[in-house]
Amino acid sequence: MTAAVRNVLTTTAVLAVSALAVVPMAWAQSGDDSGADVVVEQGAVRDLAPATAGPLDGAYAVFRMVSGDGRSAVRLNLYGIDRSEAGRRFGAHLHVGPCVEGNGAAAGPHYNTDTVAGVVPPRVDPTTEVWLDFTTTSGGTGHAIAAVPFIPQPGNRSIVIHQEPTDHHGTAGPRLACLPVSW
Numbered sequence: 001m002t003a004a005v006r007n008v009l010t011t012t013a014v015l016a017v018s019a020l021a022v023v024p025m026a027w028a029q030s031g032d033d034s035g036a037d038v039v040v041e042q043g044a045v046r047d048l049a050p051a052t053a054g055p056l057d058g059a060y061a062v063f064r065m066v067s068g069d070g071r072s073a074v075r076l077n078l079y080g081i082d083r084s085e086a087g088r089r090f091g092a093h094l095h096v097g098p099c100v101e102g103n104g105a106a107a108g109p110h111y112n113t114d115t116v117a118g119v120v121p122p123r124v125d126p127t128t129e130v131w132l133d134f135t136t137t138s139g140g141t142g143h144a145i146a147a148v149p150f151i152p153q154p155g156n157r158s159i160v161i162h163q164e165p166t167d168h169h170g171t172a173g174p175r176l177a178c179l180p181v182s183w
């Protein structure tokens with residue numbers, strides 16, 4: 001990891017840490033995973049819009065989730081994004097369903113802890129869902145970190161990357177690519 005990346009993550013962590021999940025965030029930053037459950041998934045992203053050339057074609061993603069004590073810290077790093085997209089912000093979230101090439105619908109809706117708990121209506125915000133929006137750097141990378149006050153239940157799930165940033169309703173436009181994540 002470069003010093004620049006580390007600084008971005010540290011800055012983000014300082015901003016996020018005041019609200020919740022101090023311990024999981026420390027785990028995510030330090031790599032000290034004692035007492036926590038850790039999930040790491042990585043690979044080339046799968047194309048959900050194969051009919052058209054897109055900025056994430058050929059990109060590589062690394063997902064890391066550290067959970068414990070009813071909380072989770074999640075980190076998403078992307079590499080190989082089209083560098084001409086520097087400065088562009090993409091929405092990204094944990095979705096309930098699997099990541100299937102060419103089939104964005106297979107990923108289903110966002111993972112929402114209220115929905116899982118049967119809360120009606122569910123709150124839709126960064127405390128009930130895992131939102132991982134990132135801004136593309138000049139080097140074609142993207143980095144996001146989220147801390148949530150829940151532990152997502154096991155399953156074959158997806159990180160879905162969308163065409164637009166996430167709005168306050170939790171929507172982010174068409175699905176461009178995904179990374180399979182399972183635990």
Ligand SMILES: [Cu+2]
Nearest residue numbers: 092093160162
């Ligand atoms: Cu999404």
